[in-house]
Amino acid sequence: MDIRHSTNPADAKGYDTARLRQQYLIESVFVPGEVKLTYSHDDRLILGGAMPVKEALTLEAEDVLKTDYFLERREVAFMNIGGGEAFIDVEGERFTLVKLDTLYVGKGVRDLKIASVDADNPAKLYITSATAHAKYPTRKATVQEANTLNLGALESSNERTIHQVIHEVGIQSCQLMLGVTLFKPGSVWNTMPAHIHDRRMEAYLYFDMNDNARVFHFMGEPSETRHIVIANEQAVISPAWSVHSGAGTSSYAFVWAMAGENYTFKDMDVIPMNALK
Numbered sequence: 001m002d003i004r005h006s007t008n009p010a011d012a013k014g015y016d017t018a019r020l021r022q023q024y025l026i027e028s029v030f031v032p033g034e035v036k037l038t039y040s041h042d043d044r045l046i047l048g049g050a051m052p053v054k055e056a057l058t059l060e061a062e063d064v065l066k067t068d069y070f071l072e073r074r075e076v077a078f079m080n081i082g083g084g085e086a087f088i089d090v091e092g093e094r095f096t097l098v099k100l101d102t103l104y105v106g107k108g109v110r111d112l113k114i115a116s117v118d119a120d121n122p123a124k125l126y127i128t129s130a131t132a133h134a135k136y137p138t139r140k141a142t143v144q145e146a147n148t149l150n151l152g153a154l155e156s157s158n159e160r161t162i163h164q165v166i167h168e169v170g171i172q173s174c175q176l177m178l179g180v181t182l183f184k185p186g187s188v189w190n191t192m193p194a195h196i197h198d199r200r201m202e203a204y205l206y207f208d209m210n211d212n213a214r215v216f217h218f219m220g221e222p223s224e225t226r227h228i229v230i231a232n233e234q235a236v237i238s239p240a241w242s243v244h245s246g247a248g249t250s251s252y253a254f255v256w257a258m259a260g261e262n263y264t265f266k267d268m269d270v271i272p273m274n275a276l277k
């Protein structure tokens with residue numbers, strides 16, 4: 001597992017482009033036939049992808065966890081962002097995930113298998129996992145079942161819908177929150193005024209982009225903003241002290257996931273526009 005240690009803002013403001021990318025960007029999320037995970041020390045979120053082709057895949061308790069099995073002290077979510085359908089078998093129960101379906105699996109589950117329905121059109125399961133102190137039931141949700149927030153306007157280039165899937169009014173979990181933001185044509189993730197939440201980190205997977213499109217992901221302390229240029233199906237870690245938004249050269253969508261304390265969207269610390277530098 002790729003390990004990413006935490007950073008503090010006083011150091012991060014001195015990072016050059018290569019260092020920013022090494023620290024926060026996950027360039028390869030989906031590898032055919034593999035589960036590929038990154039362990040972030042920011043709220044100990046594990047994120048990555050599973051792209052089963054012919055064989056079923058599982059989550060291994062790699063050495064970094066020092067547990068007998070992956071979900072011994074963790075919870076996990078899978079969101080299918082690929083065109084192909086997935087089967088996820090959880091202790092003998094089969095769940096079928098089409099694009100944008102999410103499956104939450106709680107602490108204590110040992111027996112879990114991930115497969116593509118059609119090896120010629122593999123599923124791409126985006127994985128996020130946080131530490132867990134209690135067991136919540138396994139639950140699947142479609143994007144239509146999620147709580148929705150319609151935000152922004154075309155005039156301000158930010159008309160979008162936030163679909164909150166694992167959330168205070170959605171699937172329950174210990175600390176993991178997850179959803180997907182879909183844009184109206186011509187809008188970008190211009191979530192102004194910007195915000196931080198020092199209680200929680202956040203991570204994003206950008207997807208549904210064409211090969212030449214890029215998202216300029218904005219990060220950093222409000223008075224020291226930086227950007228990372230991100231291609232399709234790449235993920236980025238956003239420390240709790242960092243602002244987060246993105247502008248694409250073409251259309252895109254993103255999955256957001258948060259871990260840490262407080263289980264809400266409503267505790268953001270809003271940054272006045274004149275504080276952004």
Ligand SMILES: O=C(O)C(=O)C[C@H](O)C(=O)CO
Binds near residue numbers: 244256268
């Ligand atoms: O503004 C959006 O669109 C979002 O998806 C917001 C993020 O999920 C977020 O930053 C929540 O704190």
Ligand SMILES: [Zn+2]
Binds near residue numbers: 195
């Ligand atoms: Zn946020």
